Amino acid sequence: MADTTANKSASRGIALPRVNSRAVVMTLYLLFLLLPIYWLLNMSLKTNTEILNDFTLWPRDLTFANYATILTDPAWYMGYVNSLIYVVMNTVISLTVALPAAYAFSRYHFMGDKHLFFWLLTNRMAPAAVFALPFFQLYSSIGLFDTHIAVALAHCLFNVPLAVWILEGFMRGVPKEIDETAYIDGYSFGRFFVKIFMPLIASGIGVAAFFCFMFSWVELLLSRTLTTVDAKPIAAIMTRTQGAAGIDWGVLAAAGVLTIVPGALVIYFVRNYIAKGFALGRV
Amino acid sequence: MDWMAWTWPTAAFFGIIACTLIVFTILAIKFPETPRIGILRIETTRGDRLFITLLGSAFINLAWLGLVGANQPYALILCLIYAAAVFRWV
Amino acid sequence: MDKTVNQKAWFLVLPVLLLVAFSAVVPLMTVVNYSVQDTFGNNEFFWAGLEWFEEMLASERMWDALGRQLLFSAIILAIEVPLGVFVALNMPKSGFWASFCLVLMSLPLLIPWNVVGTIWQIFGRVDIGLLGYVLDALGIPYNYTQDSLAAWITIIVMDVWHWTSLVALLAYAGLKSIPDAYYQAAKIDQASRWKVFRFIELPKMMGVLMIAILLRFMDSFMIYTEPFVVTGGGPGNSTTLLSIDLVKMALGQFDLGPAAAFSIMYFLVILLICWVFYTVMTNLDKREG
Incomplete structure (x- = not known):
């Protein structure tokens, strides 16, 4: 008895500094992650004269003029609208086609299923640079160049396989007996799928939607190649502004900060699902 | 088109x-198809062996082109031997 | 779970098949067609045979880019995988701080890639960036637009900043799936911290770690936007990775033939690596199950 208490206190003695060292590691790592983002935020709230002439750790001359420039000029804010349109379109298309396919992979063996799955996976891994030129030719020839749907379809290249992969993992966790009971009760496949099955894997659909949103939102090469004016994403508008004589650092930084906002909002809403989605290791 | x-x-x-x-x-x-375990000690079916053959052939052709020169018919003979070997032993 | 054989499942997969065939197979066929022809614009093509393949295989430019690419991916993996595991081991297990860390760590993953580039381009500048300014003030010569070593360090640190969280989150998810009983057994055996890691945590994380390594390898192998925004492939060609070189060739110079030949070889390498990883992963799965 005395032995165990001694042991306990000893382990507590060791545990205490270990908790601290954990906190130190995490603090350092988060600091490393946040410092560059803070710097961008800091710059976006300064005037260009302050950015270029004084090196200040926080804005002395706080200004929201950079944000005002972006939010009042259609050439700027339409970039955000365009990006959001094709990202949402892509997420909807990807999920719609991926749901039945993932169900098939999770429930049935069929001829060539493994090869098909592997082939889908290779498309997730294929470099966008390989596809940029043929996509440009393809969408020009069918008259979809510079439309939102073209970018949405192009992003399906890597988002559909990803969605299938994630959803398959979630669906495998749903016992098969549920399907069988529903069929015995006289549900048709479609009604069963929408009424019973989809609510069961709601969190999986959320995670898949999150990753589709994320990868479509962050991609630049294809969306830039496939658009010129009408569907130009914000990311491409930013690169163009950089080329102008004398970079407007303040506005550039403000535009950067504004691109982080939708992502941050999405993370906040799905934070409890992210870990679960990662737990399945299907990213 | x-x-x-x-x-x-x-x-x-x-x-x-x-x-x-x-x-x-x-x-x-x-x-x-029945899977079997060959000299690579991985389970393969006929379809897997076809994939290994095609991918390997692509690399054989590239290697031939880079090292020997543009004499692809000989490279194709090599590919056939390789294919036979894959289907027999892998 | 045992699955039933049902060939009708093909109908469920058909939409995916058609969509991905449209966006993957058609472009790939086009690339193959371009790779054996020469063009002077106007959609006029001339048969060139395997000339471009020969040219690309003999070109030092491609081999150099491949070498740089392999070096980059190797360094990235060597840093991000151990660091990610280390961070995951130190993350709070549950409660407010766990989700606090999760949210902040996912933040870099959600930033558009060119903004990631812009952030580091600004951050590293000697005149207006915190990192560059501090290094300069400390007397360390650092200029990523002139010095290739500094450029390399910048893009590597940037990638570590961008993607270590992904490895950490995956490893964290793997760790969370370990039942408490394992740790209690280890405590009874008075196993050291290292032994707990080596014999309990690492084997349980192996599956997710393989996926993390696969994803990090593939994504770093095709990285384009971030280093392009920061260095533009320079100084000289010192940070011209495979994708940067390819885009330069295909969209910049519009050299369809060589770019297509390059693309095919690039794709074949990816296919090979992908297959090796996939085979290893499925075999790991089988051994566990």
């Missing part, structure tokens, strides 16, 4: 690949 710039050799190439896939599908229907 104009923009795809088709040529006869590439069309034939894809035709052959498509035919191989169809033949293997029919084979899989007629004689169901």
Whole structure:
């Protein structure tokens, strides 16, 4: 008895500094992650004269003029609208086609299923640079160049396989007996799928939607190649502004900060699902 | 289809690949695949061996082109030997 | 779970098949067609045979880019995987701080890639960036637009900043799936911290770690936007990775033939690596199950 208490206190003695060292590691790592983002935020709230002439750790001359420039000029804010349109379109298309396919992979063996799955996976891994030129030719020839749907379809290249992969993992966790009971009760496949099955894997659909949103939102090469004016994403508008004589650092930084906002909002809403989605290791 | 710039050799190439896939599908229907473990110590089915053969052949052709020069018929002979070996032992 | 054989499942997969065939197979066929022809614009093509393949295989430019690419991916993996595991081991297990860390760590993953580039481009500048300014003030010569070593360090640190969280989150998810009983057994055996890691945590994380390594390898192998925004492939060609070189060739110079030949070889390498990883992963799965 005395032995165990001694042991306990000893382990507590060791545990205490270990908790601290954990906190130190995490603090350092988060600091490393946040410092560059803070710097961008800091710059976006300064005037260009302050950015270029004084090196200040926080804005002395706080200004929201950079944000005002972006939010009042259609050439700027339409970039955000365009990006959001094709990202949402892509997420909807990807999920719609991926749901039945993932169900098939999770429930049935069929001829060539493994090869098909592997082939889908290779498309997730294929470099966008390989596809940029043929996509440009393809969408020009069918008259979809510079439309939102073209970018949405192009992003399906890597988002559909990803969605299938994630959803398959979630669906495998749903016992098969549920399907069988529903069929015995006289549900048709479609009604069963929408009424019973989809609510069961709601969190999986959320995670898949999150990753589709994320990868479509962050991609630049294809969306830039496939658009010129009408569907130009914000990311491409930013690169163009950089080329102008004398970079407007303040506005550039403000535009950067504004691109982080939708992502941050999405993370906040799905934070409890992210870990679960990662737990399945299907990213 | 104009923009795809088709040529006869590439069309034939894809035709052959498509035919191989169809033949293997029919084979899989007629004689169901049974996985086995070969010298690579991984489980392979007939379809897997076809994939290994095709991918390997692509690399053999590239290596031949880079090291020996443009004499692809010889490289293709090498590929056939390689294919036979894959189907026999892998 | 045992699955039933059902060939009708093909109908469920058909939409995916058609969509991905449209966006993957058609472009790939086009690339193959371009790779054997020469063009002077106007959609006029001339048969060139295997000339471009020969040219690309003999070109030092491609081999150099491949070498740089392999070096980059190797360094990235060597840093991000151990660091990610280390961070995951130190993350709070549950409660407010766990989700606090999760949210902040996911933040870099959600930033558009060119903004990631812009952030580091600004951050590293000697005149207006915190990192560059501090290094300069400390007397360390650092200029990523002139010095290739500094450029390399910048893009590597940037990638570590961008993607270590992904490895950490995956490893964290793997860790969370370990039942408490394992740790209690280890405590009874008075196993050291290292032994707990080596014999309990690492084997349980192996599956997710393989996926993390696969994803990090593939994504770093095709990285384009971030280093392009920061260095533009320079100084000289010192940070011209495979994708940067390819885009330069295909969209910049519009050299369809060589770019297509390059693309095919690039794709074959990816296919090979992908297959090796996939085979290893499925075999790991089988051994566990």
